[in-house]
Each structure stands twice: as structure tokens, then as C-alpha cells.
Amino acid sequence: MESEVRGYIRSFPAIFERAKGAMLVDEQGNEFVDFFAGAGTLNYGHNNDRVSKALVEYIQNDGVVHGLDMATSAKKRFLQTLYDVVLSPRNYEYKVQFTGPTGTNTVESALKLARMIKGRSNVVAFTNAFHGLTMGSLAITGNNFYRDEAHISRSNVSFMPYDGYFGPDVNTLDYFRKFLEDGSSGLDLPSAVIVETIQAEGGINVASDEWLQGLEQICREFDILLIIDEIQVGNGRSGEFFSFERSGITPDMVTLSKSIGGGLPLALLLMRPELDQWKPGEHTGTFRGNNLAFVASVETLAYWENNDLSDAIHYKSGILKEELEALAVKYPDLNASVRGRGLIYGFEIPEIGIAKEVSRIAFEKGLIIELSGASDQVVKFLPPLTIDEETLRKGIGIIDETIGEILETKQERLSEEF
Structure with missing residues (x-):
């Protein structure tokens, strides 16, 4: 069937x-x-004891399972834990937006918000990128297995070479900078750049700290928002909670999903406070916040208290x-x-x-x-x-x-x- x-x-x-x-x-x-771990959703293993115990107790106590974006005790505890355990110790002042429950939902939200804020439609993605398979996310995904002009709009996206794309002796950021500086390059000034620090689906391509730092500098210089896609390689996969931590950069937006829900569907967008320019209800979704995932996530975030x-x-x-x-x-x-x-x-x-x-x-x-x-x-x-x-x-x-x-x-x- x-x-x-x-x-x-x-x-x-x-x-x-x-x-x-x-x-x-x-x-x-x-x-x-x-060695698959739900494509990176099960960072803390199948049926993690802490998670299972908390979920059973929550359901037995008639905890709210579905609440749209209304306030619940589960959401309150999740947000406080995320701030106390992850954001505050790292000096990150991000607002949190709950999107639909999958990674592509948070990517779509980030793209929409960036274009709205900057008033520019173009977005730069990178060779071998994978960001999801809904229309906006697919447009910034590089693999032609998923892309077909019969069912995708390629407009308003430009691809640049990822770190190491031309081999170890070529700094691909020089290429990107040249395009930005040349008014005849054909590259429209993008509202945002979106990048994975480690391209998981693209072949485990790892960007160097120096390359990421250089990319951040270009974004600041040309008034471009920097979006880091942490959906698969965040939440501890790299060894740090965020894979970009080691490079010392501070993204304007961060997309999170997969393991942030403790094995259950959850996706969220982190953004600098001044970028939170949505009008109430301007971007919605029936499952924008999964209370069971909030409960599970609190238990997995406890792993990062030390x-x-x-x-x-x-x-x-x-x-x-x-x-x-x-x-x-x-x-x-x-x-x-x-x-x-x-x-x-x-x-x-x-x-x-x-x-x-x-x-x-x-x-x-x-x-x-x-x-x-x-x-x-x-x-x-x-x-x-x-x-x-x-x-x-x-x-x-x-x-x-x-x-x-x-x-x-x-x-x-x-x-x-x-």
C-alpha cells in the first residue's frame, strides 16, 4: 500500500x-x-531511558499533547532549559521561533524572514548543499537527483563553491567576493547566505574554521544575513552542541531540527532579537511546537549541563x-x-x-x-x-x-x- x-x-x-x-x-x-541513527535524529539513542520515563509520566499526567503556539508548561520548561543550558553559557542572545515539525520547515521560515527583512529576494547557497525538499529548501539544495526543472523554481538562488570545492589550494571565498564586488557578475546582492558547516548529505565535506570566519566577514561587509543549517550536524554531532562554535562565528539565524526533539518531531529557528520582525500569525503551522518533543528535549539537553x-x-x-x-x-x-x-x-x-x-x-x-x-x-x-x-x-x-x-x-x- x-x-x-x-x-x-x-x-x-x-x-x-x-x-x-x-x-x-x-x-x-x-x-x-x-550507524544511521534516524539520519541524525537519534543522537541520544533509541528509547533513551531518560526520555522514555519523562514521556510516560507526562502522558499519564494528562499533559497537553497539542497546543498550536499557545503557552504550555512543557514549552515553558523547554525554553528555560534551552536558555540556561545552551544559549546563556555560550553568550548567544537568540529569539526562538517554532516552525512546522521538520527541518525543511525551519529552513523555509529562515529564507522567508531573511528576504522580508532585507527586501532582497536572492539567496546564496553552496555546491553539494542539502537543506530539504520543499520548494524553497529544494531551490537551495544542490544534488540534481532531487532537482528537476519540471517541478522546481530555481529563481532567486545563486550557488557558490563550498570550501575545498576546487581543491585545497583554492580559497573559494575569493571567488564569492569577486562576484559580489563586480557589478557585472550577474550575482544579485543576496539577502542571506545559508551554509552547513559539515555537509552531511553532500558527502561529509567539512568547512574549515578559517573559511567560516571569512564567510562571516563577507556577510558583515556586504550586509548579508548568515544562516547556519544545524539540522543534522548540530545538537552535539560535531562534539560541541553547535557545530559552528569552534570557529567562533555568530550566525544571524540558526536552523535546528532532527535531534533537538529528542527523537520526536520538532524544528525551530534561532534568530538575533532584532531580526524577529514577524507580525503575529504572519507565519504559522498547525504543528508549530510539539509538546511531547518539548518534554523529550529537556531530558536530552540535560546531557549538556557539563x-x-x-x-x-x-x-x-x-x-x-x-x-x-x-x-x-x-x-x-x-x-x-x-x-x-x-x-x-x-x-x-x-x-x-x-x-x-x-x-x-x-x-x-x-x-x-x-x-x-x-x-x-x-x-x-x-x-x-x-x-x-x-x-x-x-x-x-x-x-x-x-x-x-x-x-x-x-x-x-x-x-x-x-
């Missing part, structure tokens, strides 16, 4: 029944290590990086490269089709791991932030075993041909 548009089930053909932490179990009792989780992420990041680099050396025929930060890493295999085989066979061996990049050439490591070291190493071991089998089979096939 389900539409042909379904996607992930094709890569992971199982009917899952239970889940806990970094593990999924199907109806037959087969266990799978989860540095324990951040330190653990950095520790496990070191393991993941070291092990993947060792695999690249162990299997030189792959010509693989490794890149990432925190607990989001990519293992790029240039030969098209090999990464897809890795994902497929790894699933047969009990590991769920997806792909990214324009040609699905990057094996994407996205485990829960709370994963234990033993399970992390077990998943990496499955990848090692899988690659070995693929290359052995390939060699046998070549031997038979000759």
Missing part, C-alpha cells in the same frame, strides 16, 4: 520491531548495530577517525579517503557502486549504515552520540569484514576473466 517514494526500506529491507540505544531488532529477532558527553564524543571521534584511516591503508585498491568531525565521518570510495555494495552487505552482516555524496560514493558513519566503545568498534569491524569480502570477490572475478 505504501508509495513507491519510500526509500530507506529499499536499503534496509527488514521489519523492525524493537530498538534500544545503538541497536535495532527485527521481527525475526535479528540484531543490527545502528562536558561529559562532549568529551566522550571527542574520544569516540578519535577512535572512528583512526580506524577508518587504518581501513584506507589496509585496502589501498579502494583509493579511499576519510573526512569528518565528531561522530559524523565519511569513507569515500571513488569507484562508483562499491560504497553501495558496502552498505548492502554490511546490512546482511548486522549493520545499518547509509551513503551520501552526489553519486552515493561515501559510506556515512552516523552512530548515536551515546554509543559505547564496544558497539562502535563492532560496527567498524563489520565494515572491515565487508570490504575484505567485496575486494576478494572482485579479485576472484577478475582472475576468472583472465
Whole structure:
């Protein structure tokens, strides 16, 4: 009965029944290590004990489940916790807008607000960007798999090269600046620039701190709003709560979704107070604020009351990086490269089709791991932030075993041909 548009089930053909932490179990009792984490929604694992307990108590006490944008105790507690635990310690003075419940909703809100404030329609996005699949978000998404001129408006969006797009020796910001300075470049002065500090769907491309600082400087110089898309790589994925923290920049707007809801649908837009120029009810949505997600989020935000989780992420990041680099050396025929930060890493295999085989066979061996990049050439490591070291190493071991089998089979096939 389900539409042909379904996607992930094709890569992971199982009917899952239970889940806990970094593990999924199907109806037959087969266990799978989860290096997918709901595409970054389950940073704190499946059925996190703190979250489950709080949700059950809230429902049993007849807590408000749906409240539009009315005030509720759950929303009040969420906002206070977000301020006390995340914003205030980092000296961020942001207003919070609750949008529809998915990432693309908050991106659409940011684009609409930026254009309204600046009175300019153009927006600059970057090569390999992914920001969502509704019309405005799709217009600033680079992958042509999702883009088709039959169903997308490409107007009012200009693409610039991301950090490293032309290789390590070219500063792509020089290119951007030249376009802005040249009145004949054809680039209309944008109202905003939107960028991911780590391009997750685009192939785990990581912008340097210096590049992000330079981008912020350009935005300030040319009166352009800087929007950072934190939907997948924020909420601790990079090792810090916000992935842009390390660079020292202060975005004008920040889009948040996925794990900010503690596993439940929630999206919000952070904006500098002076940018909050909406009229009451000017931008609405039936599910603009999910009270169950507020309850769940408060529990996950508690992980950031100290540095324990951040330190653990950095520790496990070191393991993941070291092990993947060792695999690249162990299997030189792959010509693989490794890149990432925190607990989001990519293992790029240039030969098209090999990464897809890795994902497929790894699933047969009990590991769920997806792909990214324009040609699905990057094996994407996205485990829960709370994963234990033993399970992390077990998943990496499955990848090692899988690659070995693929290359052995390939060699046998070549031997038979000759």
C-alpha cells in the first residue's frame, strides 16, 4: 500500500520491531548495530531511558499533547532549559521561533524572514548543499537527483563553491567576493547566505574554521544575513552542541531540527532579537511546537549541563577517525579517503557502486549504515552520540569484514576473466 517514494526500506529491507540505544531488532529477532541513527535524529539513542520515563509520566499526567503556539508548561520548561543550558553559557542572545515539525520547515521560515527583512529576494547557497525538499529548501539544495526543472523554481538562488570545492589550494571565498564586488557578475546582492558547516548529505565535506570566519566577514561587509543549517550536524554531532562554535562565528539565524526533539518531531529557528520582525500569525503551522518533543528535549539537553558527553564524543571521534584511516591503508585498491568531525565521518570510495555494495552487505552482516555524496560514493558513519566503545568498534569491524569480502570477490572475478 505504501508509495513507491519510500526509500530507506529499499536499503534496509527488514521489519523492525524493537530498538534500544545503538541497536535495532527485527521481527525475526535479528540484531543490527545502528550507524544511521534516524539520519541524525537519534543522537541520544533509541528509547533513551531518560526520555522514555519523562514521556510516560507526562502522558499519564494528562499533559497537553497539542497546543498550536499557545503557552504550555512543557514549552515553558523547554525554553528555560534551552536558555540556561545552551544559549546563556555560550553568550548567544537568540529569539526562538517554532516552525512546522521538520527541518525543511525551519529552513523555509529562515529564507522567508531573511528576504522580508532585507527586501532582497536572492539567496546564496553552496555546491553539494542539502537543506530539504520543499520548494524553497529544494531551490537551495544542490544534488540534481532531487532537482528537476519540471517541478522546481530555481529563481532567486545563486550557488557558490563550498570550501575545498576546487581543491585545497583554492580559497573559494575569493571567488564569492569577486562576484559580489563586480557589478557585472550577474550575482544579485543576496539577502542571506545559508551554509552547513559539515555537509552531511553532500558527502561529509567539512568547512574549515578559517573559511567560516571569512564567510562571516563577507556577510558583515556586504550586509548579508548568515544562516547556519544545524539540522543534522548540530545538537552535539560535531562534539560541541553547535557545530559552528569552534570557529567562533555568530550566525544571524540558526536552523535546528532532527535531534533537538529528542527523537520526536520538532524544528525551530534561532534568530538575533532584532531580526524577529514577524507580525503575529504572519507565519504559522498547525504543528508549530510539539509538546511531547518539548518534554523529550529537556531530558536530552540535560546531557549538556557539563562536558561529559562532549568529551566522550571527542574520544569516540578519535577512535572512528583512526580506524577508518587504518581501513584506507589496509585496502589501498579502494583509493579511499576519510573526512569528518565528531561522530559524523565519511569513507569515500571513488569507484562508483562499491560504497553501495558496502552498505548492502554490511546490512546482511548486522549493520545499518547509509551513503551520501552526489553519486552515493561515501559510506556515512552516523552512530548515536551515546554509543559505547564496544558497539562502535563492532560496527567498524563489520565494515572491515565487508570490504575484505567485496575486494576478494572482485579479485576472484577478475582472475576468472583472465
